[in-house]
Amino acid sequence: MTALTEFQRLECTGLWREAPEAQKREVIVSFGDATLVLSEARSQRALTHWSLPAILRLNPGEVPARYAPAADADEELEIEDATMVAAIDKVHTLISARKPHPGRLRGWLMWSALAAVLAVGVLWLPRAIIDHTAEALPFATRQALGRLALEDLERLTGAPCGNVEGTAALTRLRDRMTGTGGETYVLPAPLKRPRMLPGGVLVLPNALIDGQDRPEVAAAAILAAQLAAEDTGPTRAVLRHAGLRATIGLITTGSLSADAVKGYGDVILAGSDWLPRPERLLQRFAEAGISSTPFAYAIDPTGETTLPLIEADPHAKDARPVMTDTDWVALQGICDG
Structure with missing residues (x-):
């Protein structure tokens, strides 16, 4: 989905909180094709998958960076690793750059971009998510x-x-x-x-x-x-x-x-x-x-x-x-x- 080959094997540690009242836990954060995979630090058992396009930065410009998997999510993740933060920011930059800008793009470009996104979503992303999930389930x-x-x-x-x-x-x-x-x-x-x-x-x-x-x-x-x-x-x-x-x-x-x-x-x-x-x-x-x-x-x-x-x-x-x-x-x- 992201085509960021330089980050294909990127991992770092982070602090994950499953709910507002829960204690923070140290986790391993792995940068995947379409998701961030959060795993237990000791057993490396996958705890959850976050969709890269849906991740929200809660404190832009601040360190450690704080993220949530969606606007209404209870989970929260803190990351200090600068490379991982840059990788997530680059994904969002690419997604933002590919969004249509009325008045700047001609109609055929807009429809071409939309067709490409739909093709990725329909043909590749669902199977990738399913296969990642199958490997990570306890x-x-x-x-x-x-x-x-x-x-x-x-x-x-x-x-x-x-x-x-x-x-x-x-x-x-x-x-x-x-x-x-x-x-x-x-x-x-x-x-x-x-x-x-x-x-x-x-x-x-x-x-x-x-x-x-x-x-x-x-x-x-x-x-x-x-x-x-x-x-x-x-x-x-x-x-x-x-x-x-x-x-x-x-x-x-x-x-x-x-x-x-x-x-x-x-x-x-x-x-x-x-x-x-x-x-x-x-x-x-x-x-x-x-x-x-x-x-x-x-x-x-x-x-x-x-x-x-x-x-x-x-x-x-x-x-x-x-x-x-x-x-x-x-x-x-x-x-x-």
């Missing part, structure tokens, strides 16, 4: 988004399967595969592929468990879903579906309404090309010590589209057990109770 907020997406998916698949023994076995299988905990659910038809939602919320189709001869299919599905999420970014996908207005609401309020993700379940079910590249899958399977052949035939019974996973199976003869027989029996019956 884990708890991402997990809440994952649960909202799951609720919308349940409209089409029905409620997740669950009984005590099966759920416990599923949790142990995910821990064995990923080394990390997380919410994991088994959904009935018509879900056909595993999917990692925001916040590590994992959904598996029952078809990859019930009726399978070996637990390696479910184990491989967990790894495939995790790897696909690394490529696609599940939080970014949900926010792009929700749109810019909902994303801005998430930034300001910290929450997203269920209406914002309405229809995302249809997007999940409609997805087709989801498997990561075979070489990446094979590497992940090799590290986990599991065979890729059962998963390949579960995805395509003919083996034609998954032939690389069959021919280059890293553990065709020496795969390590992924779970006990007792857990496997319990997992197979997760949708029975």
Whole structure:
């Protein structure tokens, strides 16, 4: 938006106050493409995003400079760093210079400038804001988004399967595969592929468990879903579906309404090309010590589209057990109770 390449990596410290009665907190201020990102000084967790064009200088000419994100905002930020202050001032100078001046610009120039601004606003800025937000959200907020997406998916698949023994076995299988905990659910038809939602919320189709001869299919599905999420970014996908207005609401309020993700379940079910590249899958399977052949035939019974996973199976003869027989029996019956 600003085209200020000299400030692309600019950071400084500042004092941020969330509300008039709140205490000032030291934060890291990062100069982005379209926003100022305020992060905690110790953990570097993003606290809020301020739109650069909307920022107001509360005390022109004074030091430290005081800013607010909007005219009616309660937040306030103090910055002493001269370079950061100059960068913000330059943004506002550029914006002011691009505003139409009646009597000085001809009509065609005015409309050209307006068209350029609209093009930037419509084509680039919304996606930039959404992508920045997806990267900055704390884990708890991402997990809440994952649960909202799951609720919308349940409209089409029905409620997740669950009984005590099966759920416990599923949790142990995910821990064995990923080394990390997380919410994991088994959904009935018509879900056909595993999917990692925001916040590590994992959904598996029952078809990859019930009726399978070996637990390696479910184990491989967990790894495939995790790897696909690394490529696609599940939080970014949900926010792009929700749109810019909902994303801005998430930034300001910290929450997203269920209406914002309405229809995302249809997007999940409609997805087709989801498997990561075979070489990446094979590497992940090799590290986990599991065979890729059962998963390949579960995805395509003919083996034609998954032939690389069959021919280059890293553990065709020496795969390590992924779970006990007792857990496997319990997992197979997760949708029975």
